[in-house]
Amino acid sequence: MGGYLFSVFVLFAWVPHIYGLWPIPRSLETGSVALKLANSFRITANVPHPPSDLSDAISRTVGHLRTDKFERLVVGRGSADSETIQHARELKSLTLALAPGSPVRSISDEAILPIESRSEEYTLHIPSDGSAASIEANSTLGLLRGLTTFEQLWYFFDGQVYTLEAPVSITDSPAYPYRGLMLDTSRNFFPVTDIKRTLDAMSLAKMSQFHWHATDSQSFPLVIPGFTEVAAKGAYSSLMSYSSKDIQDIVSYAGARGIDVLVEIDTPGHTAAITESHPEHIACSHASPWSQVAGEPPAGQLRFASSATANFTANLLTAAAKLFPSKFFSTGGDEVNTECYANDSQTQSILQSTGQTFEQALSGFMQTTQGALEKAGKTPVVWEEMVLEHNVTLSNETVVMVWISSQHAAAVAAKNFRIVHGPSDFFYLDCGAGEWLGNDVSGNSWCDPFKSWQKSYTFDPLANITPEQSHLVLGGQQLLWTEQSDPSNLDSIVWPRAASSAEVFWTGATLPDGSPRNVKSALARLHDFRFRLIQRGVSAIALQPLWCALRPGLCDGDS
Amino acid sequence: MGGYLFSVFVLFAWVPHIYGLWPIPRSLETGSVALKLANSFRITANVPHPPSDLSDAISRTVGHLRTDKFERLVVGRGSADSETIQHARELKSLTLALAPGSPVRSISDEAILPIESRSEEYTLHIPSDGSAASIEANSTLGLLRGLTTFEQLWYFFDGQVYTLEAPVSITDSPAYPYRGLMLDTSRNFFPVTDIKRTLDAMSLAKMSQFHWHATDSQSFPLVIPGFTEVAAKGAYSSLMSYSSKDIQDIVSYAGARGIDVLVEIDTPGHTAAITESHPEHIACSHASPWSQVAGEPPAGQLRFASSATANFTANLLTAAAKLFPSKFFSTGGDEVNTECYANDSQTQSILQSTGQTFEQALSGFMQTTQGALEKAGKTPVVWEEMVLEHNVTLSNETVVMVWISSQHAAAVAAKNFRIVHGPSDFFYLDCGAGEWLGNDVSGNSWCDPFKSWQKSYTFDPLANITPEQSHLVLGGQQLLWTEQSDPSNLDSIVWPRAASSAEVFWTGATLPDGSPRNVKSALARLHDFRFRLIQRGVSAIALQPLWCALRPGLCDGDS
Known part of the structure; x- marks a missing residue:
């Protein structure tokens, strides 16, 4: 039933509710269930002898999830989500895995392979029921890209790190290396x-x-x-x-x-x-x-x-x-x-x-x-x-x-x-x-x-x-x-x-729903990306008055 | 005799050796004697019951003279001045005085007077023999402007704060309030x-x-x-x-x-x-x-x-x-x-x-x-x-x-x-x-x-x-x-x-020598102003490659 509702949603309109995603994945499906990170949330790599830079990347992601403290860019900055967050299920873990047969190399080694042979694709699934999320890839570099996407899915309010859009299902890979x-x-x-x-x-x-x-x-x-x-x-x-x-x-x-x-x-x-x-x-x-x-x-x-x-x-x-x-x-x-x-x-x-x-x-x-x-x-x-x-x-x-x-x-x-x-x-x-x-x-x-x-x-x-x-x-x-x-x-x-x-x-050239990439829908996500950079100490400039950043579409020039 | 040489200098060419001055004073005479600040350098206000914001301004100036640590914008950044600085006379004090009959008001009070009645003019003298420098004005606001000019006259190298251009004689007032x-x-x-x-x-x-x-x-x-x-x-x-x-x-x-x-x-x-x-x-x-x-x-x-x-x-x-x-x-x-x-x-x-x-x-x-x-x-x-x-x-x-x-x-x-x-x-x-x-x-x-x-x-x-x-x-x-x-x-x-x-x-409209204000000569001074801002924690942008900032005139577009 949940599956049915979900398909209806993606069939009729791809609305980028998850404004945080930059670049937008090649394929993206989202739901409308709230989920919050458990205090005990952890990321595990099901990778034999994980390279140290993969372990470091996991630690950085866990750190960012706790320290970004990035509130949603909406009027009230997430205060309206408070009740929903309180009753949301908890996500306790994210598991990383390499596809069977993939070589285990460090991210650094994967990143400097001859450019045509680099593997950056990954899939990411976050179930809505609180069961473990997962990222799969053919390389540690792909796992890193998946972790980066994962970081962009979460917002902060009043001590909680949450999303309103579970389940999330992403299949992603770059158009150009x-x-x-x-x-x-x-x-x-x-x-x-x-x-x-x-x-x-x-x-x-x-x-x-x-x-x-x-x-x-x-x-x-x-x-x-x-x-x-x-x-x-x-x-x-x-x-x-x-x-x-x-x-x-x-x-x-x-x-x-x-x-x-x-x-x-x-x-x-x-x-x-x-x-x-x-x-x-x-x-x-x-x-x-x-x-x-x-x-x-x-x-x-x-x-x-x-x-x-x-x-x-x-x-x-x-x-x-x-x-x-x-x-x-x-x-x-x-x-x-x-x-x-x-x-x-x-x-x-x-x-x-x-x-x-x-x-x-x-x-x-x-x-x-x-x-x-x-x-x-x-x-x-x-x-x-x-x-x-x-x-x-x-x-x-x-x-x-x-x-x-x-x-x-x-x-x-x-x-x-x-x-x-x-x-x-x-x-x-x-x-x-x-x-x-x-x-x-x-x-x-x-x-x-x-x-x-x-x-x-x-x-x-x-x-x-x-x-x-x-x-x-x-x-x-x-x-x-x-x-x-x-x-x-x-x-x-x-x-x-x-x-x-x-x-x-x-x-x-195209958004996940097949429509052409365009500046109108990109702006809200670029705001999100910019404000997350600010939270991380990068002095990226404001694209618009905050009034506009909180109200996607209301400061368009064609109105 | 020094006076004679000095007049020859100002008669034939006004060269803004003191690149640090921004805005350039209305009247400026400089010499070519080195002078350094004594460790015991102090600023005294010959002002009855000096207002606290004047005392604060003096403290700030003394602080900036010590903490700016701004090296000259020349190739080698002052290393060539080392020997000269070592043998330079020391300036032990700067004395501030109000012209006889001037009211003693706080800088804050002077700054908000009706705009036509504000008094910002000042004179500044730095003798070349190490005897006390002086700033005179009709108001504490004028004294502040003089202190600001004084701050811009000094460079830093290897622990010493110095100028190469004593004596300095300035009579200054704004063209517009x-x-x-x-x-x-x-x-x-x-x-x-x-x-x-x-x-x-x-x-x-x-x-x-x-x-x-x-x-x-x-x-x-x-x-x-x-x-x-x-x-x-x-x-x-x-x-x-x-x-x-x-x-x-x-x-x-x-x-x-x-x-x-x-x-x-x-x-x-x-x-x-x-x-x-x-x-x-x-x-x-x-x-x-x-x-x-x-x-x-x-x-x-x-x-x-x-x-x-x-x-x-x-x-x-x-x-x-x-x-x-x-x-x-x-x-x-x-x-x-x-x-x-x-x-x-x-x-x-x-x-x-x-x-x-x-x-x-x-x-x-x-x-x-x-x-x-x-x-x-x-x-x-x-x-x-x-x-x-x-x-x-x-x-x-x-x-x-x-x-x-x-x-x-x-x-x-x-x-x-x-x-x-x-x-x-x-x-x-x-x-x-x-x-x-x-x-x-x-x-x-x-x-x-x-x-x-x-x-x-x-x-x-x-x-x-x-x-x-x-x-x-x-x-x-x-x-x-x-x-x-x-x-x-x-x-x-x-x-x-x-x-x-x-x-x-x-x-x-005019420089101290009477010639028209122009972007060519302004650039070197604006570099100086910019780098001093950087030293004070203001992220002013670079105007040119550092190579150019160190070599006034060599990156002009008319060559």
């Missing part, structure tokens, strides 16, 4: 603690990739064994650099949260900071005026035509690659300024003596550096210019990040490269905050306007891709370039906006 | 601690007015004696309201920092929150769709045509006025929606029975409410519509806030009202963050683009004013409407941008 966030730690520095807080927030949105744009022309904060002089002289200060221990700390923190760390050492452009330790490898170093020879100050690019420089770079990348267990490694490749090399007598004399063109020399550099990475077991990642603007030979395995325009995905797909979407017209978190260059009276940012969460949310991963090319799309990410950001505004400029693409690439 | 910041605490709530941190930052920029847009349609957080039901039912919650004690706390905290609190209870529009306690006074309350009858949700406006409502409002304002010692009190008056009243049968029947037009009834309401305020000793403040869009009779004493467009100042001046500039095209801090209304796929904010500090900085207070009308300009302010703000992003959305207008209205 790459759901990322890029952070630039070169233009301004971010302490490890800020990065960890960001990883926590990413994990709550089931994001899978932290793209760490670690170095650039402004500073080189990565301390790389064998090349420690580069950070010693190129970081803002010894306190503003990442030691091997810091890097290990970040990588293992991320891995335990189901996040792979894709580090980028941008080359051959965006390398002025290397001039402090290795001036011999840098062309047009700190040239003035910078605007002739660089996209932004300070100017300086690797002398890629020089074999000494190519070897130095390859060795640097190889040494850096050892610090990161990820299969991915990005060598950047954006905005190589040709004027810089045209003015560099050393580069010109090499080109002349070898008889190579600019593009031939660049191709040689790429083969040396990418070759070294592949030898180190890495899959190279590059920005779109390396395949769209330059005539360089790249392995077909190379992953290409589209940033200049969402429309450029078409050209990358046409060349048969795998794609990560990060287009500035949808996903750049820094846009719209005014010009940061000095002496500009009223200038706006180069990529105005501000990319609202709504704009990002409407991104279609297959918009410029043919059906035959769709397998090339790994996913996408929002990106924070930090000309105008540092720890002071990290949370507020990133959250909750960066969760927008997390749902685009997890949930795909 | 009203240098404000508006904060909306209705759309989202801000705890007292956030407001206090904001007041601290304002005081560091010598700002004089906190315009507290306390109430609006979304919530009514002001607990007003005799009308406590309005907040009890109209605030978001009892924890999200300001008790009389909270208000007193904010007012006295502000006063001690030289800031007058101009509270606004917006009427007759923007009052939907009153409907929770007094539905009889509110027309088109929570009407749906809201867009026909309100600028934003929820709809609801005072039934101004009703004499009962006019009297209720007058009594409410009178009771609120008692909580605030300021001479100023704003009754708002923006965005009165005529459609709301056209649909309100009660209003229509009153208009019919009294034979009044809409405008006549509004004028009557304004006379009742403004009259009550004037009886309570207040100078009424209104938004521009009350003089530009409505035909209501207002006292000539009324201060008018321009917000819709900077060009509207001309029309307000033509009507001979005093003006506070707060135009959305220069000073709205919320612009450019995307649409906050729901169900908007890619909408931008109504007042795009983002108002950068540079844009605000170029504001000319006399741009639309004839020389004969210039006396009408009291000053201006930046404003934060909080549809998309709450404590999570208060600091980052306000600072350092709000300091931009603080310098516009303190310093006026």
